[in-house]
Amino acid sequence: MKNLRKVTVLSLAALLLAGGAVAQVDLSRFVALGDSLTAGVVNFGSVERFQLLSIPNLIATQAGYGSSFAQPLVSEPGLPPLLEVKALNVTALGISPTIGLKDGFGQPLNPTHDGPYNNLAIDGANTGDLLTLTGNIFNLQEDMLKYAGGLVGKKVPFADLVLRDGQTTPIQQAIGAQGTFYWVLIGHNDVLGAITTAVFLPGVTVTPIETFQQNFQMVLGALRQNRPNATILVGNILDVSRAPYATTINPYIVNPADGSHIPLIGEAGLLTESDRVSLGASALLAQGIGIPVAAGGTGQPLPEGGLDSQNQFQAGVVLRASEIAQMQQYIAAMNATIESVAAAVGAQVMDMNTLYDDLVDNGRIIGGIHVDMGFLTGGLVSLDGIHGSGLGYAVIANEVIDFMNATYGTNMAPVNLRPILLGESSATSVTAANFVFSTEAAVRLVNAYAPGVRTDKLEAAARQPRSRQRSTPTDRSDKPGIRTPR
Amino acid sequence: MSKVKGIALCAAAALLLTPTLAHGNGFALFEHGARGVGMGGAFGATANDPSAGYYNPAGLAFLEGMQSSAGAYLITETSKFTGDDPYPGAGYKAELEHQIFYPLHLHVTGDLAKNLRWGISTTAPFGLGTWWPDDYAGKFITKRVDLKVLNLNPNLAYKVSDNFAVAVGFDYFLSQVDITKSIGVINPYTQQVAEVGQVHLFTPDWETGSGWNAGILWKIGGGFSFGATYRSRVEMKYSDAEASFVQFGTGYADFDAIVAGLLPFGDNVPGTSEIVFPAEMRYAVAWHNDVWTVEADFVRMGWDTFETLPITIEGRPDLSSVRAEDYVDRTTFRFGVEWKTSDRWAWQFGYLDDPTPVPTASVSPLLPDSDRTGYSVGFTWDWTNKMQVQSSFLYLPFDDRSTDGQDHDNYNGSYETTAYLWGFSLVYRF
Numbered sequence: 001m002k003n004l005r006k007v008t009v010l011s012l013a014a015l016l017l018a019g020g021a022v023a024q025v026d027l028s029r030f031v032a033l034g035d036s037l038t039a040g041v042v043n044f045g046s047v048e049r050f051q052l053l054s055i056p057n058l059i060a061t062q063a064g065y066g067s068s069f070a071q072p073l074v075s076e077p078g079l080p081p082l083l084e085v086k087a088l089n090v091t092a093l094g095i096s097p098t099i100g101l102k103d104g105f106g107q108p109l110n111p112t113h114d115g116p117y118n119n120l121a122i123d124g125a126n127t128g129d130l131l132t133l134t135g136n137i138f139n140l141q142e143d144m145l146k147y148a149g150g151l152v153g154k155k156v157p158f159a160d161l162v163l164r165d166g167q168t169t170p171i172q173q174a175i176g177a178q179g180t181f182y183w184v185l186i187g188h189n190d191v192l193g194a195i196t197t198a199v200f201l202p203g204v205t206v207t208p209i210e211t212f213q214q215n216f217q218m219v220l221g222a223l224r225q226n227r228p229n230a231t232i233l234v235g236n237i238l239d240v241s242r243a244p245y246a247t248t249i250n251p252y253i254v255n256p257a258d259g260s261h262i263p264l265i266g267e268a269g270l271l272t273e274s275d276r277v278s279l280g281a282s283a284l285l286a287q288g289i290g291i292p293v294a295a296g297g298t299g300q301p302l303p304e305g306g307l308d309s310q311n312q313f314q315a316g317v318v319l320r321a322s323e324i325a326q327m328q329q330y331i332a333a334m335n336a337t338i339e340s341v342a343a344a345v346g347a348q349v350m351d352m353n354t355l356y357d358d359l360v361d362n363g364r365i366i367g368g369i370h371v372d373m374g375f376l377t378g379g380l381v382s383l384d385g386i387h388g389s390g391l392g393y394a395v396i397a398n399e400v401i402d403f404m405n406a407t408y409g410t411n412m413a414p415v416n417l418r419p420i421l422l423g424e425s426s427a428t429s430v431t432a433a434n435f436v437f438s439t440e441a442a443v444r445l446v447n448a449y450a451p452g453v454r455t456d457k458l459e460a461a462a463r464q465p466r467s468r469q470r471s472t473p474t475d476r477s478d479k480p481g482i483r484t485p486r
Numbered sequence: 487m488s489k490v491k492g493i494a495l496c497a498a499a500a501l502l503l504t505p506t507l508a509h510g511n512g513f514a515l516f517e518h519g520a521r522g523v524g525m526g527g528a529f530g531a532t533a534n535d536p537s538a539g540y541y542n543p544a545g546l547a548f549l550e551g552m553q554s555s556a557g558a559y560l561i562t563e564t565s566k567f568t569g570d571d572p573y574p575g576a577g578y579k580a581e582l583e584h585q586i587f588y589p590l591h592l593h594v595t596g597d598l599a600k601n602l603r604w605g606i607s608t609t610a611p612f613g614l615g616t617w618w619p620d621d622y623a624g625k626f627i628t629k630r631v632d633l634k635v636l637n638l639n640p641n642l643a644y645k646v647s648d649n650f651a652v653a654v655g656f657d658y659f660l661s662q663v664d665i666t667k668s669i670g671v672i673n674p675y676t677q678q679v680a681e682v683g684q685v686h687l688f689t690p691d692w693e694t695g696s697g698w699n700a701g702i703l704w705k706i707g708g709g710f711s712f713g714a715t716y717r718s719r720v721e722m723k724y725s726d727a728e729a730s731f732v733q734f735g736t737g738y739a740d741f742d743a744i745v746a747g748l749l750p751f752g753d754n755v756p757g758t759s760e761i762v763f764p765a766e767m768r769y770a771v772a773w774h775n776d777v778w779t780v781e782a783d784f785v786r787m788g789w790d791t792f793e794t795l796p797i798t799i800e801g802r803p804d805l806s807s808v809r810a811e812d813y814v815d816r817t818t819f820r821f822g823v824e825w826k827t828s829d830r831w832a833w834q835f836g837y838l839d840d841p842t843p844v845p846t847a848s849v850s851p852l853l854p855d856s857d858r859t860g861y862s863v864g865f866t867w868d869w870t871n872k873m874q875v876q877s878s879f880l881y882l883p884f885d886d887r888s889t890d891g892q893d894h895d896n897y898n899g900s901y902e903t904t905a906y907l908w909g910f911s912l913v914y915r916f
Contacts, residue, residue: 086676088740092749097674242795269701367573369670369679369897379679380671389677398572418623423678 031179038121047078124155135159136166245385524864524878525822526836530770539607547651557911671708790841856887
């Protein structure tokens with residue numbers, strides 16, 4: 001209560017200080033809607049110590065909420081168990097970090113919280129899910145196991161964790177919370193499947209743009225209609241084609257003799273310098289797949305993804321330049337929609353897209369240390385190559401705080417980065433070009449962001465012994481694969 | 487002559503031992519004679535003892551016989567840092583390690599020919615010594631910096647008339663630099679910064695640079711005098727520096743092994759750096775009678791030549807850096823009064839207003855500079871006909887300086903600094 005009073009005083013002060021040009025804001029009931037980027041997912045899982053570093057929780061803390069900003073907190077080792085570095089193996093080729101899952105499963109810490117959580121973000125949710133998804137806390141354990149088995153998408157158990165009552169959708173709970181300030185950052189899961197499966201295919205790996213546009217309009221429209229006086233701050237969509245998951249591995253290997261680039265081999269031919277290889281390829285590359293025989297590989301191609309001989313959609317690991325271009329055009333179209341819908345309902349837009357580009361291109365200097373979006377050693381990105389690290393979310397939260405101070409006249413201090421950076425608890429860099437990102441982790445990513453897409457080809461390729469010569473495609477209809485119910 | 491050389495060499499050797507704390511204008515130092523300091527450093531139009539070798543060499547022309555002035559300053563400084571969000575955080579505190587510095591000065595002058603005199607001055611015109619606690623939050627920017635600069639400055643002063651003298655001189659700079667800082671890398675296991683080692687850049691030998699200086703002193707009449715001096719900038723290339731790297735274990739053996747392979751631990755790697763020391767232009771006007779001397783000096787330092795501090799580690803562009811400094815030219819106002827209370831005693835009082843050349847974005851733990859004012863008091867006592875004892879005390883409070891969120895390294899907060907200087911000079915007339 002004391003904190004809410006503090007927050008109300010802050011809001012009143014903000015109202016008094018705000019001139020005519022600045023939007024008024026009441027932060028006393030702060031509600032967040034979104035996906036894993038808003039939920040504070042780090043290393044692919046949700047766990048309390050990183051959920052406390054979620055963007056909305058950090059903003060709420062700076063706004064005076066203390067511990068009263070409610071989130072669906074999870075105990076160690078997280079749900080799903082977080083990725084961690086198992087070993088940094090030094091080999092003749094360089095450093096080969098092994099990344100895998102922690103042991104065990106986390107438990108919900110506050111499932112009986114009274115009323116909707118302040119943070120209603122659901123890991124794996126796309127825009128349409130905000131309108132239709134429900135979840136029952138009593139199904140959490142079972143759904144988590146189904147997700148681990150590849151039978152349901154990640155958003156299913158997380159809807160159980162966040163929504164709990166088996167009846168109401170995220171938008172309904174957000175409205176029911178009678179929020180005075182809404183943070184909405186949604187849409188990444190409408191497009192992320194293209195990265196994790198390495199295929200841009202609307203209707204399969206990507207939500208058709210018209211569907212996204214309709215859903216987004218309905219989400220913001222419903223919020224505005226039911227909460228006419230609330231402030232709504234919307235984030236636009238990051239260019240996920242620039243995520244380290246899609247940019248860390250080069251489309252070539254370097255010839256140690258002369259430094260020249262030897263292109264990797266995809267099913268559709270040699271990769272060019274503008275093509276990309278996702279982290280899912282690392283297990284395959286470690287076995288020589290995708291590498292020409294002359295360069296010490298097997299000569300077998302990396303899977304590109306697409307329809308296989310049984311007309312089933314298979315995930316791949318090669319992102320062609322044309323697919324990346326399509327993704328970027330799609331994201332531009334999403335952001336144009338977000339801009340116009342926000343304007344129509346009187347919401348403000350935080351340009352996360354430009355911020356993300358800046359973090360990728362330039363990084364940040366904190367206390368003399370340069371941090372950036374480099375995989376493994378950059379400091380701002382998770383071990384899954386997609387989500388932020390705790391520090392990454394804190395850096396972004398400070399940018400949002402700056403934006404809110406400038407836009408709404410709030411007077412929030414930035415988040416203190418020292419304990420996050422130094423763990424009170426170059427330059428030089430570990431090169432992450434040769435590493436092993438476990439196939440299991442890659443498959444989970446595919447299942448999370450593109451449920452229904454098959455990964456048996458990826459897994460089969462990873463299981464092949466290194467010495468096997470290139471062979472003609474065989475009929476795999478008798479082999480078990482992971483089938484996800486549509 | 488050999489006595490003089492001997493003295494000069496001894497003084498040079500002594501001066502070699504002491505880094506000096508910057509408590510003036512950027513990292514410039516002005517304490518080269520106790521009487522001059524007692525007068526707030528406003529001595530360029532009076533310049534009537536051997537310390538004129540620094541304040542205005544043209545003043546040497548009016549001295550008689552062989553004279554020397556030798557002395558030292560004891561300098562101590564406190565600097566307290568209070569952090570701001572986002573780094574190192576509101577309320578974070580760190581304090582400079584306490585040190586006492588004792589820069590020495592030696593001026594000797596004598597006749598060369600009719601109306602022509604020589605002078606040799608050895609002073610420390612620049613210096614810096616900032617030591618922070620080993621574990622403070624800015625350790626990745628700097629832990630310890632020591633900069634020593636020695637100027638061996640021979641001058642020739644010519645008395646054109648009883649009222650007018652000119653001088654010209656050569657400045658031979660000897661300098662050593664020593665910088666230590668931590669190396670931080672993101673540990674993939676913790677995804678946080680680990681302090682994996684420390685780098686120490688130093689000059690094993692003295693590096694050299696040179697410049698020149700000139701001065702005029704004009705006794706206008708009616709007790710008034712006017713002085714003007716110029717000291718050129720000096721480009722100092724530290725071309726034979728070395729960098730040594732020490733590794734700290736993180737507790738993760740494979741990570742330590744990787745870091746060991748990436749950094750040249752255990753070997754000294756050649757490195758270079760460069761500092762352009764600013765030119766100094768001084769205009770001084772004084773009035774005196776038998777009892778009083780009143781003087782005002784305007785000293786302009788051409789700091790805008792100090793744009794960057796490059797540190798290059800040979801063959802390792804990843805470990806090299808160019809630090810933006812972007813200092814700006816500044817004029818210091820100095821005012822001094824001397825009151826001769828008897829034949830043997832005189833008292834000096836001074837005031838100085840010294841704006842900082844360091845722009846806000848360059849305020850850092852390397853040099854937490856700020857605008858400062860100074861208040862000085864001193865005395866001279868003619869102990870015998872041949873010997874004069876000079877002593878002065880300078881109190882130098884700095885304005886509190888905030889980085890205003892602009893620091894290049896994003897180490898933000900404010901610094902509260904004060905310096906205390908006490909010194910003496912012994913003038914001997916041979």
